[in-house]
Amino acid sequence: MQQTSSRVRWNRQVGPDVYQIGLDCPKGYHNTQPGQFVMVHLPGQIAPLLARPFSVFRLIRHAKQTQGIELLYKVVGEGTRRMASLVPGEHLDVLGPLGQGFRITADWHKVYIVAGGIGVAPMVFLAEALKPSGGGRRHQQVFLGGRSQGDLLCADAFQAMGIPVHISTDDGSAGTQGLVTQPLQTRLASDRPDVILACGPMAMLKGVADIAAGHGIACQVSLETIMACGMGACLGCAFESRMPDGRYRHVCLDGPVFDAAQIRL
């Protein structure tokens, strides 16, 4: 983990209020796990533009060397609005990689990925990491949900990897009308994965975790929360756990990815 002043390589709009930014981070990111995050701060800015967490969307690699990271972000306030105005050559302060990512095990043969809205940010990286090296087989299905069509991101990236994508929107403007948990439940009625991996709004995560528990399927969830420090210093991200020690967990240190059975959603 390190703090760097990272040069912006690109910063392009990829959807309504959604951008992808590429940043030079030549050191320390080689072993980044899907689900880990960085704290980003705009130099010279003060509150409300304090550092904010962003999932690593992808590593920028060239000739087997990690040269930087890419973030997928949505403009939701003044900080991200200013971030969206950055042009190549400008700099951001980046601290990372931070936290605990998805814990992938070799015995998973079938994996369901569930993502809601901008919660898809770590999931393309995750799907790439799930591709078995050495010619083995691992089947993936993706369930993408959003309020409307404009909230659906990265479907083409999953499809380019040959992964079937099930789409749902609250307003029915794309895919099945309703919550992302509906096509998930439909699929589970006939096809059971080894694990469900999810990222999105808290209500969605709770719904997915409940469904997984009801079917006795392992589930990991990546929590989206406000973080001030990202390093366990401010106690602002404490979260109640179900572990026997009764100890609160920090989303920034112990997560953001948790075994869904170990936390109270």
Ligand code: FES
């Ligand atoms: Fe400060 Fe987690 S964000 S302790």
